Amino acid sequence: MTGRHAYPSLKQLLALFGRSEVSLLTAPSDPDVQVTTHTVLDLAEKAGPEYKGALLMAVGICPEDTALLDALPALGEAGIAAIALxxxxxxxxPLIEAATAAGIAVVDVSDEFPWRHVDALLAATTGDVRNGAPGFSSADAVGDLFALANAVAAMVGGAITIEDPQQRILAYSNLPGQPIDDVRREVILGRQVPDRYLPAYRHLYRAQGVVRFGCAPLPRIAVAVRAGADLLGSIWAVGSSGETFGPEAERALAEAAASAALHLLRVRRATDLERRARSELLRSLLAGEPVSPTARLGIERGSMTVLAFELPSLPGTSVDVDIVGLQVADLVAACAETTARASSCVFEGGIVYALLPLPDESPEASGATTLAKTVLTRAEESLRIRLRVGIGSAVAPFADVPRSRQEADRVLTVLAAGRHSSRLACIEEVRSQAILLELEDTVVHDPLFQFTSVAAILRHDTEKQTQYAKTLLAYLEGFGDIAAAAETLHVHANTFRYRIRRIGDLFGVDLTNADERLLLWLQLRHLY
Incomplete structure (x- = not known):
């Protein structure tokens, strides 16, 4: 049986749950123990060989129940992986002590997280091994969603769309004679709800139960789909012209949300498994490690580029920052997948990196720029944070992906230094500024490149309250144009000429030497 199915370890399984959903009270004796199946724990049932590798859901059992404590040694001998309660x-x-002695892990499930959702998640990841079936794939789950959409349409009496939290269309009903308007046609054809409808979604996500919307020309009702406090998506129903949805339709839609939650959990968890594997591969690829990413990343040919989404400085602990970073990563992944299915992303060091395949007919950064703008808008509207985005150049072989990543990082450096007017730029737009910033860093920190005259000028300005450093920088940036440089400092041209002569006399600066002018400029420009 194990040969037909690659079972996840308990650690991998728990990583798929949200941090607010489960916590590990005690670790298993084997940290890499595989979870082969899951079932409800029956304390009256004798533990047999079929329990090996099982995760048992102790539904309704108190941690202090003596029957549970007494059963732990036998369960440990049967080889169960964990108990969830x-x-x-x-x-x-006492439970932790007894479970540790038996070599059994204990998982604490949040009170707000329903057992039916736990069951669905475990089924989606381990598979129903009692029947020898593999775990659910995202394609299986989405296929079920289309069937569910038709079933809900029949119950509610309207056209149905089922969407994820990023307003992507996961499924829609296609029963004969369904009402349709331009809005429904637009979102189905585009597989994505346009940004202009986001205010309606914010209202829906804050509300409890079914919400009515007076969208012209056809009426709509919608409900948010949740697992506990976790938002999974929404269901929208479109009615016929001149009619309204009655209380029965609202009840049917509310009941459908509970069924949809199980399906959406399967979609999300199956997608999470794929994304995690792709993220780890991308992490290695960005670091320049030797990998063979073609099959796993799904990019067999053509160009690709790296986008770097930098989070702002955020208050709070590193855990808080990580949570926001993962939210941004989810947002980037969702938006990127609507642009290119084979895209992938990873969160590392306060930056979300995305690898985006570029179309053969248009191997430039236009698609990447469109994606970046979408993420910037949605991050500001939904997460209330302002990102900066750097886009590297298009590269063809995977071996050049680290170079595209380095260029994206350099763009972020330019944006952080205020050398560009936007929060978004491609490397070609700021390449000169990026090169100069690197040269500046070398000149400023390497003693070999530093002029003693610059240090002397700065000391003189501090002690005598002069402005020789600013004057010299203005002269260098104005290519020696006295009139233009004097105007930038709001002084008379004769005053400016006098200062330049004094700089030469006092500090031995040779402004006739082009090499010296370049290094002086690099040393001074980072100060102002």
Whole structure:
């Protein structure tokens, strides 16, 4: 049986749940133990060989139940992987002690996270091994969503769309004679709800239950789909012209949300598995490690580019920053996948990196720029943060991906230094500024490149309250045009000429030497 299915380890399985959904009270004796199946724990049932590798859901069992504590040694001998239960504030010390002795992991499930959702998630990742079936793929789950959309349409009496939290269309009903208007046609054809409708979604996500919308020309009702406090998506119903949805339709849509939650959990978890594998591969690829990414990343030929989305400085702990970073990564992944299915992203060091394949007919950064603008807008509207985005050049072989990443990083450096008017730029737009910033860094920090005259000028300005450093910088940036340089400092041209002569007399600066002018300019420009 294990030969037909690659089972996840308990660590991998728990990583797929949200941080607010589960926590590990005690680790298993084997940190790499595989979870082969899951079932409800029946304390009256004798543990047999079929329990090996199982995760048992202790539904309704208190952590202090003596029957549970007494059963742990036999369960450990049977080789179960873990027990999941809801502690609900009960004392857990004896349970942890007994489980540790038996070599069994104990998983605490949040009170707000329904057991039916836990069951669906485990089914989606481990598969129903009792029937020898593999875990659900995202394609299977999406296929089920189309069937669900038709079923809900029949119950509600309207046309249905099922969407994820990023307003992407996952499925829609296609029963004969369904009402349709330009809005529904637009979102189905584009597979994405346009940004102009985001205010309606913010209202829906804040509300409880079914919400009515008076969208012309056809009426709409919608409901948010949640697992506990976790938003999974939404269901929208479009009615016929001149009619309104009745209370029965609202009840049917609310009931459909519970069914849809299980399907959307399967979609999300199957997608999460794929994204995690792709993210780890991308992390290695960006670092320049030797990998063979073609098959796993799904990019067999053509150009690609790296986008770097930099988070602003955020208050709070590193955990808080990581949570925001993962939210941004989810947003980038969702938006990127609508542009190119084979895209992938990873969050590292306060930056979300995305690898975006470029179309053969247009191997330039236009698609990347469109994606970046979409993410900037949605991050500001939904996450309330302002990102900076750097885009590297298009590269063809995977071996050149690290270069595109380095260029994207250099763009971010230019944007952070205020050397560009936008929060978004491609390397070709700022290449000269990026090169100069690198040269500046070398000149400023390497003693070999530093003139003693510059240090002397700065000391003189501090002690005598003069402005020789600013005067010299203005002269160098004005290519020796006295009148133009004097105007930038709002002084008379004769005053400016006097200062330049004094700089030469006092500090031995030779402004007739082009090499010296270049190095002086590089040393001074980072100061102002």
């Amino acid at each position: 809801k502690t609900r504030g009960s004392r857990t010390g």
